[in-house]
Amino acid sequence: MRDGAASRLEKGAPVRLDKVSFSYGEAPLVFNVDFAAAKITAIMGPSGSGKSTLLNLVAGFETPQSGRVLIGGVDVSAEPASVRPVSMVFQENNLFAHLSVEQNVGLGRSPSLRLTEADRAAIAGALARTGLAGKERRLPRELSGGERQRVALARVLVRDRPVLLLDEPFASLGPALRDDMLDLVAAVHAERGMTVLFVTHQPEDARRIGEHMVFLDNGLVAATGKVDDFFAGAGPEAFRRYIGAGAGDAVSRDVARKRT
Numbered sequence: 279m280r281d282g283a284a285s286r287l288e289k290g291a292p293v294r295l296d297k298v299s300f301s302y303g304e305a306p307l308v309f310n311v312d313f314a315a316a317k318i319t320a321i322m323g324p325s326g327s328g329k330s331t332l333l334n335l336v337a338g339f340e341t342p343q344s345g346r347v348l349i350g351g352v353d354v355s356a357e358p359a360s361v362r363p364v365s366m367v368f369q370e371n372n373l374f375a376h377l378s379v380e381q382n383v384g385l386g387r388s389p390s391l392r393l394t395e396a397d398r399a400a401i402a403g404a405l406a407r408t409g410l411a412g413k414e415r416r417l418p419r420e421l422s423g424g425e426r427q428r429v430a431l432a433r434v435l436v437r438d439r440p441v442l443l444l445d446e447p448f449a450s451l452g453p454a455l456r457d458d459m460l461d462l463v464a465a466v467h468a469e470r471g472m473t474v475l476f477v478t479h480q481p482e483d484a485r486r487i488g489e490h491m492v493f494l495d496n497g498l499v500a501a502t503g504k505v506d507d508f509f510a511g512a513g514p515e516a517f518r519r520y521i522g523a524g525a526g527d528a529v530s531r532d533v534a535r536k537r538t
């Protein structure tokens with residue numbers, strides 16, 4: 279169904295922020311952190327701690343005041359967003375309102391929508407993979423919130439970049455639908471092996487698909503480690519405060535269950 283490029287197993291690239299500093303005019307945010315290649319890393323932290331800013335620096339929507347952003351060992355700090363080897367999915371507004379589902383996905387292949395037969399086959403494959411077959415001609419307003427995010431994921435599939443940035447993409451969906459979407463991300467990750475940076479406020483979402491954790495606090499990387507260790511109580515005090523008193527016990531039980 280998919281053509282060679284879309285179904286190709288593309289290995290993830292490591293992402294590194296090397297002493298990156300950035301400021302919106304107030305206190306600077308400083309990120310010095312590595313994201314493991316081909317893993318899903320959850321990025322958590324209190325509101326305003328810098329999670330979206332970190333993703334925007336990797337995507338190229340913001341430029342560091344100092345330091346370097348490296349993707350696959352290559353310094354991309356000076357490169358515009360359009361040429362960086364990343365895809366990004368936001369909480370909402372991922373789609374162009376006046377374009378059909380098929381066209382919105384097609385943009386992942388060609389910004390001018392000049393599509394080859396191979397592109398069309400890849401788009402059809404991605405729509406089938408995300409459960410959107412039959413909805414090709416609909417406009418975004420004719421879809422549910424979950425379906426719109428599926429379209430954004432289908433576009434990720436046809437772009438087939440080694441790095442995927444997810445900025446709370448399922449935050450506005452109900453729990454059951456969120457789980458479905460997370461499972462879809464996990465399945466796509468298992469297939470493609472891209473490096474995923476996943477910003478979320480939901481501890482259960484981090485546990486469901488995350489392997490590594492980067493915890494931000496106050497514009498800094500406060501701690502990094504395995505997700506399971508964080509929820510087993512090895513995370514910093516600031517993390518336990520963030521997820522709430524008492525949550526740690528429930529979380530430990532869940533982690534124990536997951537391991538059995």
Ligand SMILES: Nc1ncnc2c1ncn2[C@@H]1O[C@H](COP(=O)(O)OP(=O)(O)OP(=O)(O)O)[C@@H](O)[C@H]1O
Pocket residue numbers: 302323324325326327328329330331332
């Ligand atoms: N466009 C902007 N102009 C000025 N300040 C900004 C802008 N965007 C973010 N900030 C500030 O930068 C800091 C980091 O914001 P950021 O959006 O990265 O945090 P976050 O951790 O993603 O928060 P949330 O969980 O609420 O989405 C905050 O203090 C925020 O107020």
